[in-house]
Amino acid sequence: MGQKKWLILLVFMCLFTFSCARELRVKRHHSPQVYNHTLATILVEYASAVYMSDLTELFTWTCSRCDGLTKGFEIIELVVDVQHCLQGFLGVAKDLNAIVIAFRGTQEHSIQNWIEDLFWKQLDINYPGMSDAMVHHGFYSAYHNTTIRPAIINAVERAKDFYGDLNIMVTGHSMGGAMAAFCGLDLTVNLGIQNVQVMTFGQPRIGNAAFASYYTQLVPNTFRVTNDHDIVPHLPPYYSYFPQKTYHHFPREVWLYHIGLGSLIYEVEKICDGSGEDPSCSRSVTGNSVSDHLVYFGVRMGCNEWTPCRIVMDPRVAEYGKTDLKGNFILSRPPAASILKLRTDSDAAGNHF
Ligand SMILES: *[C@@H]1O[C@H](CO)[C@@H](O)[C@H](O)[C@H]1NC(C)=O
Ligand SMILES: *[C@@H]1O[C@H](CO)[C@@H](O)[C@H](O)[C@H]1NC(C)=O
Secondary structure, three states, X not given: OHHHHHHHHHHHHHHHHHHHHHHHHHHHHHOOOXXXXXXXXXXXXXXXXXXXXXXXXXXXXXXXXXOHHHOOOEEEEEEEEOOOOEEEEEEEEOOXXXXXXXXXXXXXXXXXXXXXXXXXXXXXXXXXXXXXXXXXXXXHHHHHOXXXXXXXXXXXXXXXXXXXXXXXXXXXXXXXXXXXXXXXXXXXXXXXXXXXXEEEEOOOOOEEHHHHHHHXXXXXXXXXXXXOOEOHHHOOOOOOOOOOOOEOOOOOEEXXXXXXXXXXXXXXXXXXXXXXXXXXXXXXXXXXXXXXXXXXXXXXXXXXXXXXXXXXXXXXXXXXXXXXXXXXXXXXXXXXXXXXXXXXXXXXXHHHO
């Protein structure tokens, strides 16, 4: 009995060592960019926090998801595009010595409806300035044709003026991951910023092979984390028999999956090949899980409930904000400005009631 257990353990240790060794070799062979697991577990918390709808708690970084590995984050800009139900923030993470930008996509309908729609997304516009590069109009314009982009660009410039040349890390989950990719590309191409990293979680495909190839040359420091049977990275579909006409992921995928039996289960992180469509990563399994889409590294993604887009805000943070004619909303403050006063005030107010 005991002997058998040891044998199983030994087999798994061998498997584990083997897969690690193989990943290391692939990494050195194809890519100068090294995947950093610790960084992934930090950025996933930012991608989770951006779903919070209480803007006061988000702006003062006191929300229930604003704890843990993101403690001490200083938000400079928080933008809510009410029209399109999008949200993003930018701030400085001193411990990472970086500007962190995170996006949240639409939550207007149930996640099931949103996922069903993904099957039918066409490659319907040309990415400007890149011949043959096609992307999906809806993903593209969520970042490029809403209040999100001008707010983020403005905040990047303010943060860089104040802090100098920090690294920029862009992240997002699901549709927010698609926006993160467009943002990373935009900062590189249109603002000429060199040190941009992108890390997305459960991101759908956003463009064709030509787009993927431009993208990876321009933003090589990109990792696209996928989780087990998460359905979203499988969408919109990749048709291997129409390689030129189909959606195509950019590299580099990092696939999280589980091996084991009974109580001996390991989470394995597989660094995939440089093609973007490594057949031995998430494509080796059926994408049939919504629940795998909603938890990454044990962190809950998505909203607590799929409510219509709404803004929850304390009037006290309103002085930091401005609203446009369509009701879109930007909260903004100078880098390194203290918001301690605001927190004390609301705590005091809370005690009164
Ligand atoms: C990985 O990222 C963490 C957090 O930014 C950092 O402290 C650590 O040095 C990085 N590791 C490597 C090998 O770059
Ligand atoms: C941007 O949005 C406006 C209004 O929603 C629309 O009329 C215009 O066609 C869009 N432009 C692009 C390039 O998507």
